[in-house]
Amino acid sequence: MWRAMVTVSALELRTRLRDGTAIVIALIVPVTLATLFGLALGGDDPPLRATVGFVDLDGGEFPASVRREVLASDELKGAVTLRDLPGQEQARRALDAGEIGSAIVFPAGFSQSVGAGRGGGVSVLTSPEAPLAGVVASAIVDRISAVVDARTLAVRAVLRAGVPGDEVKELVERNGAAGPFLSLADDPLSGGKVDLSVYYGSGMASLFAFFVVGASFRGLLTERKLGTLDRIRAGPVAAWVPVVGKGAVGFALAVVSVCVCWGSSTLIFGTTWGEPVAVFAVLVAHVLAAAAITMLVASRVRTDAQADGVIMVVSFVAAFFGGSLVPLYDLPEPLRAVALLTPNGWTSTALTELAGSGAAGSIGAVAGPIGVLCAIAMVAGGLALAGFKKGLLL
Amino acid sequence: MTPTLACEGLSKRYGDVAAVDDVGFAIAPGQAYGLLGPNGAGKTTTISMLVGLLRPDAGTVLVGGTDLAADPRRAKARIGYVPQEIALYPELTGRENLRFFGRLFGLPRRRLAGRIEEVLDLIGLTDRADGRLDTYSGGMRRRINIGAALLHRPDVLILDEPTVGVDPQSRKAILDGLELLVQDGMSLLYTSHYMEEVERVCERVAIIDHGRIVADGTRRELVAMVGSADTIELVLDGDVAAAFAKLRTVEGVIEAAMTGAGSVRLIAEGGRYLLPALITAVEGSATVTATQVIEPDLEATFLHLTGTTLRD
Numbered sequence: 132m133w134r135a136m137v138t139v140s141a142l143e144l145r146t147r148l149r150d151g152t153a154i155v156i157a158l159i160v161p162v163t164l165a166t167l168f169g170l171a172l173g174g175d176d177p178p179l180r181a182t183v184g185f186v187d188l189d190g191g192e193f194p195a196s197v198r199r200e201v202l203a204s205d206e207l208k209g210a211v212t213l214r215d216l217p218g219q220e221q222a223r224r225a226l227d228a229g230e231i232g233s234a235i236v237f238p239a240g241f242s243q244s245v246g247a248g249r250g251g252g253v254s255v256l257t258s259p260e261a262p263l264a265g266v267v268a269s270a271i272v273d274r275i276s277a278v279v280d281a282r283t284l285a286v287r288a289v290l291r292a293g294v295p296g297d298e299v300k301e302l303v304e305r306n307g308a309a310g311p312f313l314s315l316a317d318d319p320l321s322g323g324k325v326d327l328s329v330y331y332g333s334g335m336a337s338l339f340a341f342f343v344v345g346a347s348f349r350g351l352l353t354e355r356k357l358g359t360l361d362r363i364r365a366g367p368v369a370a371w372v373p374v375v376g377k378g379a380v381g382f383a384l385a386v387v388s389v390c391v392c393w394g395s396s397t398l399i400f401g402t403t404w405g406e407p408v409a410v411f412a413v414l415v416a417h418v419l420a421a422a423a424i425t426m427l428v429a430s431r432v433r434t435d436a437q438a439d440g441v442i443m444v445v446s447f448v449a450a451f452f453g454g455s456l457v458p459l460y461d462l463p464e465p466l467r468a469v470a471l472l473t474p475n476g477w478t479s480t481a482l483t484e485l486a487g488s489g490a491a492g493s494i495g496a497v498a499g500p501i502g503v504l505c506a507i508a509m510v511a512g513g514l515a516l517a518g519f520k521k522g523l524l525l
Numbered sequence: 526m527t528p529t530l531a532c533e534g535l536s537k538r539y540g541d542v543a544a545v546d547d548v549g550f551a552i553a554p555g556q557a558y559g560l561l562g563p564n565g566a567g568k569t570t571t572i573s574m575l576v577g578l579l580r581p582d583a584g585t586v587l588v589g590g591t592d593l594a595a596d597p598r599r600a601k602a603r604i605g606y607v608p609q610e611i612a613l614y615p616e617l618t619g620r621e622n623l624r625f626f627g628r629l630f631g632l633p634r635r636r637l638a639g640r641i642e643e644v645l646d647l648i649g650l651t652d653r654a655d656g657r658l659d660t661y662s663g664g665m666r667r668r669i670n671i672g673a674a675l676l677h678r679p680d681v682l683i684l685d686e687p688t689v690g691v692d693p694q695s696r697k698a699i700l701d702g703l704e705l706l707v708q709d710g711m712s713l714l715y716t717s718h719y720m721e722e723v724e725r726v727c728e729r730v731a732i733i734d735h736g737r738i739v740a741d742g743t744r745r746e747l748v749a750m751v752g753s754a755d756t757i758e759l760v761l762d763g764d765v766a767a768a769f770a771k772l773r774t775v776e777g778v779i780e781a782a783m784t785g786a787g788s789v790r791l792i793a794e795g796g797r798y799l800l801p802a803l804i805t806a807v808e809g810s811a812t813v814t815a816t817q818v819i820e821p822d823l824e825a826t827f828l829h830l831t832g833t834t835l836r837d
Contacts, residue, residue: 138628146616358612362673365576366629367602 135368139376143347147380156343157384161336161392166399168332181264183271184222184234184256185213191242193251197235197275211267219254226256232264233257235272245279248286265460329402333482334455336392337475340385340418341446345425347381349442352435374519378422385418405485409494413481416504420474423511424449430518454479477503527590529554529681529712530575530604535584537570544570546736548584552681552729557703557713559727561720561827567736568716569609572685575714576606589680602630605679609686611666615659619650619669622658623676630677640676647705648672649698664695671699681712688722700726720823730823734831747826754779755796756819759789759803763811771806775799796820 147153183201187194201207214231216222222234236254244251255272257265351374354360363373393410396402404410428441450456452466453475459467470476481500494501528551535548545567552558562568573579575586577597586593588600613622620641627637645651648668658666667687674682684703688696703726707713717723723730724744731741740747761768765787772789773781777799780792793799796818804813 134631135629138625142614142625146614149616357614358608358610359614361578362606362608362612362626363629364578365601365604365606365608366626367598367631368629369598 132369132372135366135372136376136379139363139373140380143350143377143380147346147384152346153384156339156346157387158391160339161388162395164335164339165328165332165392165395168328168335168396171328181210181233181267182212182214182231183264183268184216184225184231186216186219186222186234186236188218188239189237189241190239193242193245193275193279194237197237197271201271207267211264219256222256226258229258233268235268245283246286248283250283251279328400329396329404329486330458330479330483332392332396332402333404333486334450334475334479336389336414337417337421337453337455337478338446338450339392340389340421341425341442341449343385343388344378344381344418344422345428345438345442345446347377347384348422348426348429349435349438350377351429352432352438356435370520374426378426381425382418382422385421386415389414389418403486404482406493409485409497410482412494412501413478413485413497413504416501416508417474417478419508420504420511423508423515424474427511427515427518430515449473449475452476459483474504474507477507526553528552528587529556529589530683530714531587532571532575533585535571535574535586536582537574537579538582543736545574545581548733548736548738550731550738550741552712552714554680554712555707555710556729557707557715557727559723559730560714560716560733561723561730561823562716562733563831566733568733569685570736571733572606572683572714572716576604576683577601602677603680605674605677605682607671607674607682607684607687609689611658611670613658613666613670613673616657618655618657619645619661619665619672620654622669623673626673627676632677637676640678644672644675647675647702662695664691664698667691667695667699668702671702675706679711681714682706683714685716686718687715688717688719696722720827724823732827732830739830740826744823747823748821750826750829752821754792754794755821757791757793757796757799757803758784758815758817758819759791759813760815761787761789761807761811762814763807765789765811768807768811771810772803775802775806777802 144153185194185198187198198213201211201213204211214225216225216231216234219234219236222231222236225231226234234256236256238252238254241251241253253272253275255265255268257268351360354363354373360373364370390411393404393414397404424445425442428445429438432438432441447456452462452469453473454462454470455475455478459470459476459479462470470479477500481497484497484500531549531551533549535545536543537545548567548571550558560568560571570579574581574584575593577586577593577600580594586600588603591600591603593600614625617625623641623644624637627641628634632640641654642651645654648671650665650669650672653661653665658669661669667690671682671684671687682703688699691699700722703713703715707726713726715723715727727744729741729743730747731738732747733739740750759772765783769781769783769789772778772791775793777795778791778793782790784790791803797820800816800818807813
């Protein structure tokens with residue numbers, strides 16, 4: 132049976148090589164895409180600069196500690212400027228006017244509330260026009276949250292032990308629980324350092340994977356029209372042979388296509404998409420999901436022309452909402468939730484994570500997105516098989 | 526003897542419409558069997574079930590004794606299927622098409638090369654084997670369409686309207702080739718709109734209409750269903766009335782009627798052999814200037830059984 136499948140695959144590959152589509156989609160287009168995005172968006176990045184508004188309505192130890200830490204941080208030196216603002220309204224106006232990229236707001240009584248074990252909340256104002264400043268402010272607030280959580284826990288524990296209120300602060304800090312001292316252990320700019328050529332190059336590769344793999348499943352419908360599919364099925368072969376035989380070639384060409392895009396971007400422009408094994412795993416999982424979705428389309432339409440139209444619509448919708456065409460952080464919040472319904476959204480999230488982490492990234496860090504992509508592939512593939520069983524395979 | 530192909534109780538419904546209803550027949554080894562029916566009669570649906578493309582709602586298909594539903598791969602390996610359309614790849618050469626389907630049927634590489642040459646020779650396309658299929662004439666495409674079904678030496682060849690749209694020369698070549706295959710012992714299931722093709726190729730014929738087989742038998746048996754009397758048309762010169770009176774008394778004449786001033790129609794048994802007696806009978810009264818004997822045929826049987834002609 133495998134011999135029959137290899138025969139179908141060999142014919143599919145030979146046909147795609149002979150009509151030139153294999154070379155175009157597996158080599159020429161990805162190299163061209165990587166080159167265009169590298170030239171347009173890559174190269175030496177301009178220095179990263181961000182102005183973060185600082186609203187201190189608390190006047191206590193916490194805001195002072197944050198200010199000290201930011202100004203002392205080597206990673207932020209020369210890149211991040213703090214600008215004091217008297218209130219949240221002023222910060223909002225400055226943000227709208229583009230004078231600052233983001234703002235951190237400490238409410239009145241924040242330090243006292245944390246010191247008493249009641250916790251506290253810090254607000255962050257961001258603008259879609261200054262993603263870098265948003266990343267910095269969010270990173271700082273993440274650290275503040277961790278410190279506040281630890282401090283609150285420690286204070287509550289001490290209070291429950293019966294220590295008088297005026298001795299709690301001294302006891303907690305003497306015994307090593309985190310005080311109002313912020314430590315920026317990680318580089319807060321890492322999330323903003325993804326090369327745009329990598330972002331858009333991988334986005335285009337994700338989009339193109341749909342077209343590449345979709346062409347093979349579309350071919351099934353062309354064969355049905357020609358009558359060759361029935362002729363194959365009338366032979367002594369299993370029902371899955373033509374579907375898997377053609378799909379395997381589409382899958383392989385799509386994997387080659389996205390990998391050539393990645394390789395071109397890396398070799399020609401020296402960009403990094405992150406840890407290679409993890410990047411490869413994400414790309415393969417994406418192609419698998421794209422293959423299952425286009426197979427589902429092919430199983431539900433009647434003609435190859437219909438398949439062309441539907442695959443194109445599905446590909447662009449998934450690419451748009453999934454961040455392949457527009458960065459996810461530029462999308463409004465509700466649309467960012469929609470991104471989670473598309474394979475492109477998970478692929479984009481995973482590749483951004485890997486590109487931001489550099490060589491330190493690992494497959495474990497993107498196991499979640501890979502798992503979701505595989506789940507999408509299984510669900511869409513299952514529905515597709517049911518459709519084929521009804522329409523093509525008996 | 527085990528039939529090469531047998532089906533029993535085959536039925537297929539689409540909603541309220543019974544496309545095929547309780548169809549059954551058997552084809553012996555080396556027998557050519559015809560399936561006649563107008564468009565929409567259920568021929569292609571029946572064939573689709575026989576080759577495993579369509580799952581019947583009821584009924585069984587046995588290929589050389591193997592149940593198609595229980596062991597489809599083994600059963601299908603004994604069938605050669607020639608679809609109505611040219612189900613081949615137009616961008617490939619004739620030889621490449623044959624090679625693809627030969628491999629699909631599991632023929633070993635070395636044996637396949639020799640078998641392709643044999644088939645090309647059989648269908649008369651050796652000289653054009655390396656031309657792309659989209660450069661072939663309609664007749665050549667029909668022949669290679671049949672050739673692709675012969676590679677694995679099937680026990681039974683199933684042809685769905687194999688001569689649609691071909692010129693008379695190619696049609697003759699195809700029918701000659703099929704007769705040779707039957708002579709060599711291959712069984713044949715043949716559907717066609719062309720009565721003369723079925724009469725020429727098939728020794729047994731089933732007539733299918735509205736999804737049901739309404740008659741099944743040899744050509745002679747089917748024709749006998751509408752009676753064995755011939756129609757004789759005579760054109761006379763002379764005393765036609767006297768001649769008509771004499772003709773009615775000739776032994777074998779069942780009915781006689783004047784159809785014009787100088788023409789007579791007779792219904793008679795063995796009309797062709799009766800002509801000399803008819804000519805002798807009218808001597809002295811009139812002279813026979815023209816004759817036409819119309820024998821009952823499958824067309825008449827078909828018309829009688831289905832109330833329609835094949836080309837309706």
